[in-house]
Amino acid sequence: MQPNMENPVRQPTARRVTIADVSEALGLTKSTVSRAMNGYPDIAESTRARVMRMAEKMGYRPLSHAQAIRTGRVRSIGFIIETAEHDAHRPFLAEFLAGISSAASLEGWTLTVAAASSPLNTLQIIEGLCADRKADGFILPRTLRTDDRIATLRRLQVPFVMFGRTGDPTDCAWYDIAGEDAMQSAVQKLAASGHRRIAFVNGGKQYNYTHLRHEGYAAGLQAAGLTFDAALVRENCMSPEDGRQAARALLALDQPPTGFVFAMDRAALGLYDAARDLGLQVGRDISVIAYDGIIEGATMTPPLSTFSVNIRRAGERLGTLLIRRVRGSAPETLRRVEQATFLDRGSAATPARSSEQLANLLRDTAAKP
Amino acid sequence: MQPNMENPVRQPTARRVTIADVSEALGLTKSTVSRAMNGYPDIAESTRARVMRMAEKMGYRPLSHAQAIRTGRVRSIGFIIETAEHDAHRPFLAEFLAGISSAASLEGWTLTVAAASSPLNTLQIIEGLCADRKADGFILPRTLRTDDRIATLRRLQVPFVMFGRTGDPTDCAWYDIAGEDAMQSAVQKLAASGHRRIAFVNGGKQYNYTHLRHEGYAAGLQAAGLTFDAALVRENCMSPEDGRQAARALLALDQPPTGFVFAMDRAALGLYDAARDLGLQVGRDISVIAYDGIIEGATMTPPLSTFSVNIRRAGERLGTLLIRRVRGSAPETLRRVEQATFLDRGSAATPARSSEQLANLLRDTAAKP
DNA sequence: CTTGTTGCCGAAACCGGTTTCGGAATGGAT
DNA sequence: ATCCATTCCGAAACCGGTTTCGGCAACAAG
Numbered sequence: 001m002q003p004n005m006e007n008p009v010r011q012p013t014a015r016r017v018t019i020a021d022v023s024e025a026l027g028l029t030k031s032t033v034s035r036a037m038n039g040y041p042d043i044a045e046s047t048r049a050r051v052m053r054m055a056e057k058m059g060y061r062p063l064s065h066a067q068a069i070r071t072g073r074v075r076s077i078g079f080i081i082e083t084a085e086h087d088a089h090r091p092f093l094a095e096f097l098a099g100i101s102s103a104a105s106l107e108g109w110t111l112t113v114a115a116a117s118s119p120l121n122t123l124q125i126i127e128g129l130c131a132d133r134k135a136d137g138f139i140l141p142r143t144l145r146t147d148d149r150i151a152t153l154r155r156l157q158v159p160f161v162m163f164g165r166t167g168d169p170t171d172c173a174w175y176d177i178a179g180e181d182a183m184q185s186a187v188q189k190l191a192a193s194g195h196r197r198i199a200f201v202n203g204g205k206q207y208n209y210t211h212l213r214h215e216g217y218a219a220g221l222q223a224a225g226l227t228f229d230a231a232l233v234r235e236n237c238m239s240p241e242d243g244r245q246a247a248r249a250l251l252a253l254d255q256p257p258t259g260f261v262f263a264m265d266r267a268a269l270g271l272y273d274a275a276r277d278l279g280l281q282v283g284r285d286i287s288v289i290a291y292d293g294i295i296e297g298a299t300m301t302p303p304l305s306t307f308s309v310n311i312r313r314a315g316e317r318l319g320t321l322l323i324r325r326v327r328g329s330a331p332e333t334l335r336r337v338e339q340a341t342f343l344d345r346g347s348a349a350t351p352a353r354s355s356e357q358l359a360n361l362l363r364d365t366a367a368k369p
Numbered sequence: 370m371q372p373n374m375e376n377p378v379r380q381p382t383a384r385r386v387t388i389a390d391v392s393e394a395l396g397l398t399k400s401t402v403s404r405a406m407n408g409y410p411d412i413a414e415s416t417r418a419r420v421m422r423m424a425e426k427m428g429y430r431p432l433s434h435a436q437a438i439r440t441g442r443v444r445s446i447g448f449i450i451e452t453a454e455h456d457a458h459r460p461f462l463a464e465f466l467a468g469i470s471s472a473a474s475l476e477g478w479t480l481t482v483a484a485a486s487s488p489l490n491t492l493q494i495i496e497g498l499c500a501d502r503k504a505d506g507f508i509l510p511r512t513l514r515t516d517d518r519i520a521t522l523r524r525l526q527v528p529f530v531m532f533g534r535t536g537d538p539t540d541c542a543w544y545d546i547a548g549e550d551a552m553q554s555a556v557q558k559l560a561a562s563g564h565r566r567i568a569f570v571n572g573g574k575q576y577n578y579t580h581l582r583h584e585g586y587a588a589g590l591q592a593a594g595l596t597f598d599a600a601l602v603r604e605n606c607m608s609p610e611d612g613r614q615a616a617r618a619l620l621a622l623d624q625p626p627t628g629f630v631f632a633m634d635r636a637a638l639g640l641y642d643a644a645r646d647l648g649l650q651v652g653r654d655i656s657v658i659a660y661d662g663i664i665e666g667a668t669m670t671p672p673l674s675t676f677s678v679n680i681r682r683a684g685e686r687l688g689t690l691l692i693r694r695v696r697g698s699a700p701e702t703l704r705r706v707e708q709a710t711f712l713d714r715g716s717a718a719t720p721a722r723s724s725e726q727l728a729n730l731l732r733d734t735a736a737k738p
Numbered sequence: 739c740t741t742g743t744t745g746c747c748g749a750a751a752c753c754g755g756t757t758t759c760g761g762a763a764t765g766g767a768t
Numbered sequence: 769a770t771c772c773a774t775t776c777c778g779a780a781a782c783c784g785g786t787t788t789c790g791g792c793a794a795c796a797a798g
Contacts, residue, residue: 016754018753018754018755019754019756020755028777028778029777029778030754030756031777031778031779032776032777032778034756035756035777038756040757042775042776043776043777044775044777047776047777061500062754062755063438063502063753063754063755064434065434065435065438065502065754066434066437066754066756067754067756068435068755068783069434069438069753069754069755069756069783069784069785070755070756070782070783070784071755071756076481081463081466081470083464090459090460090462090463091460093459093462093463093466094450094452094459094462097450097482098452099484101450101483101484102484105483105494110498110503111481111482112445112479112480113466113470113480113481115466115468115471131430132430132433132477133432134433134479240668312452385784387783388784388785388786389784389785397748398747398748398749399785399786400747400748400749400750400786400788403785403786403787404747404786404787407786411746411747412746413745413746416747431784431785432784432785434784434785435783435785435786436784437753437785438752438753438755438786439752439754439784439786440785440786441753
């Protein structure tokens, strides 16, 4: 008897090829075919080859959810979007998901996406997805300084891979871009062009990478023989508006910076607004190098010089790392840190004026209107 | 004997509550519990209540992939991102996915995301996901004028819901925003403010909504008693740069427009650049009303007046519609069209000059430097 | 008091795979 | 020739659900 439904949509009538079809065609049993395809060592190589060939020929593809009922694995990568989170990562999202998904499909895996409204809700959703076996593991974007997601997943004994390193590496696998190296390199580039006062506009302190980038900035100063000045550092700037205000404040200093390093492109966009308001030209009066490689940067005048992160590639890497992790590789063997690519597009050059001259210029323009 | 694996990650040892546990606790059989929970009519209401209560109490949650092996349904919504596609929709993606996901989880469904590199690849991925039963149905963003995805899904007899209407509505369910009404209203608002020459900068012709919005623009002119002038219409503008060029070209006309209607905010951002280059002030010398409601619009000076689309809500609606569709509701009963919300933020006002005066002004400024 | 109905539930098969267990060949050593 | 260890595969149970089928009560109709 049918349950209480109006008019359920019929599935296509063409019956699937099952493992029984394959075994029958070969004169073997289901168990032999199954073990042959899953790499069990007690199957002769010749038999395995026969099985694989026949499976290929007949177009047999095991149903992952039929396997899952016994194995507990659904061949799916879990990913959670936090919408309440600062919106900075959204422009990357499509590329990032595309990367994960393409790595997943290479191995016959899929990507399961869920949305959370808060960090706490994220934990609840992780628990729910694990309880329902909807994902075999998780990719965690934006590693925090202290990250509850890690504790939760450790407790549930569910594998995960982080986008970004973390302090306590126990059980942790990760992929990351060496933002600290980029920041250091940015400072050195500006210093090599003649900049003596170099500011740093950093992101949110809750993120682990923010601290790394700050270290990179400091290391750059040291390598260039410049002294660290806390007045030249602004924290917690994520949006263009944040960046604009930071730039205004820095340019209002008695000894304003002529060079700017931004931890993120989005904030650096605000520098252009500040420069226009003050009658300064980016790439001449002031120089800037940022980080991320967002598309908007390329359409500025001059285009924003930046350390570009291949976010799609990051997704791919994270996807393959997670699959390996689920399959049993030790987390210590699943850690990758790659370098960002510097795009020299003209927003950083030899300073037209020293910090003092710039300060005088700004005083004059401020007095004029 | 174990297959060839290094060190597979162990699943949590706490065994799940299965249907057998529930049936045993009640002194019933598995089949009774199953039918009780799935709404079969041959189960007494009193029994059903007992079952539901006990299932709740014991925390029983059926495994969707265990159900799927018999039912063929995995309770999952499929969604495909086309990365090669014009990047305009990316800023919305997070909100959109969040909407779908939240609607899905209300019903215990999940969201399966895949990425495609081209329209053809999209079809291949749809076929793959359907063959592997990874999704019970699909949400199709950005309905095209003639859309191969529809044909493929019809052939596979897999349900789908579109974000955007289409010409041939056979089997089609959809959710859409009445962009044509917004465009018409935009024209009428500008006309009511005194604009006589009103331009229209439209999006890509491959999208169905582009044609609808064009009709809306024409209807707006007619309602305002203005005549249609093909010189005032620019097609295929998706990016800020497209919009900038379109605005420049329109303002170079002998009778330039004083009012602009943009089919998308992103293109309208370029108008601000064009205006600055020409020494015009948006909201005074020229007026603009656009469509979408992207965040960048709010940070322009003056902020962009626009018809805002609640993209998260759209995702939610599409999610619930698709679930209903999979459960058997007829597509004709699953069609919703809602209105966009007008945000009056100052970029549209009474024109300071007529089209002729504007043309003279532009000639003067062009001659000066 | 039979004879249908009807309502309600149990027994068992089934879905498409995986995994355990045992045993039939095979080969080498004694 | 015998014995033992391997190699390799079949038989059957199992995973957690769903669905078919049939049968037992209870009740109404004849």
